[in-house]
Amino acid sequence: MNHFPEAWGRPRDDVYGSYDRSVFGHDAAGPTQHTQQPIVTGTSVVALKFKDGVVIAADNLASYGSLARFNDVERLRQVGTHTIVGASGDVSDMQFLYEKQLENLIIAEDYQEDGHGLRAKHIYSYLSRVMYHRRSKMDPLWNVLLVAGWDDGKPFLASADLLGTTFSSPALASGFGAHLAVPLLRRIAPDEASVANITREQAIKTIEECMKVLFYRDARSMNKYTMAIVTGKEGTNDEPDIEIQKDVSLKQQSWKFAEKIRGYGAQTV
């Protein structure tokens, strides 16, 4: 008797011959396999609304497991005139979204030349549909997306993930940032009403602080990141000013706290 349970109930090779892999056609490797897990990954994206816009940031690291594999990956992308999208999770799925889906979407939209360009909420709706569609095919795009921009005369910020879940908040962060950055962001943006009291400078400072804390605590992060600031004109859908700062370095790091950490590493006590 064959004692390996995985063979039970299957046709025996010694009776029926080995499995005919030619049924898969040219791809004899086996049936189509959908994504089981992310491979090369990006970590947190953090974003915060302020009175006249949104700040969004993500570092430039793409990890291969715990290996810091690529340190020049751009995870924020401007889509159209009103929107910045940030992606964490699988980098190849992010590239597919950015370079195939969104690029073609914007090209097709621009060809119309009728002044009805897609704004932040439209891009967000589209992305959430794509994410939900892919999960329904049991072949998800393994990302959490933050969509930041300007719409309906006010700042826009919302999230869509690999399950098709959607929600919005004045302060959002994906990945590790959802645990480490969101509490910091909520100190100044506890609710939608508080956004009116947050200045651009305050928002930028808070996001910078979050990126620093994330670099301290998140072992899949790095000290170089990209930050985008969308600033619109209140009450209008005029094209907002989008400032993208690349290769920003963390300032004023202090690792003093590390000395007090006990329980792992090379300590003898």
Added chain:
Amino acid sequence: MFRNNYDNDSVTFSPQGRIFQVEYALEAIKQGSAAVGLVSKTHAVLVALKRNAEELGSYQKKIIGIDSHLGIALAGLAPDARVLSNFMRSQSMSSRLLYNRPIPVSRVVNAIADKAQVNTQHYGRRPYGVGLLVAGVDETGPHLWEFQPSGMVLEYRGTAIGARSQSARTYLERNFESFENASKEELVLHGLKALRDSLAQDKELTTLNVSLAVVGIGKNFKLYDGDEVAEWLEKLGDTTSSRGGGARPSAADAPAGGAPVTTGDTEAGAMDTSE
């Protein structure tokens, strides 16, 4: 049997450079009863004259709502209009589902224009036998488009299609300058007056034969039919054509403004079962 050798299909040009099947389709619009459309800075209005095939029959629907910001009025083959309006509804729906955006009026109009044009370029197909007025509101304000089976679409401040529609257009041409700043009520009354001018002698506007729709910035497309039209006809007052004839004794009046009555009128009152 055939008028000529060049009208058997819609892909063959005549030596004069015409495509007869397409021209016949444009004629089919003129067989249908009149529909009028006009826009102000804030509203778009459709007004149409309904016909019943026989005394005991119901009246043919002339105005079809597409979405909460969009609707059409038709003249010509009603079944063809249904095909087009179903298509517009699905386009409208997918825009809302995919982009969370009410479809821009020009986009949905260009979509049916492309569909209609394809029919003029394939052997074994025929052009749609219907003309449409598309009224809607999007982020760039209220719009009125005319669609023709040739695949042509044009945007207007006011226009009319269908039987005797030249008289309605004449009214619109004389009054269009006051449309821009008109209120919703004024705009509807202009529409009714234009439609009234397209009436045949001894006909009048009634709650049975008038359909009317209004859409405005921030105001959903609203169709007035049957008894709902009564309030508008009351505001209008005289429901017979002011172009002479009808119930009024002022039959001797020259056609308003003394302009010669032109082509559109000539096939008026044509017997037809097209709607």
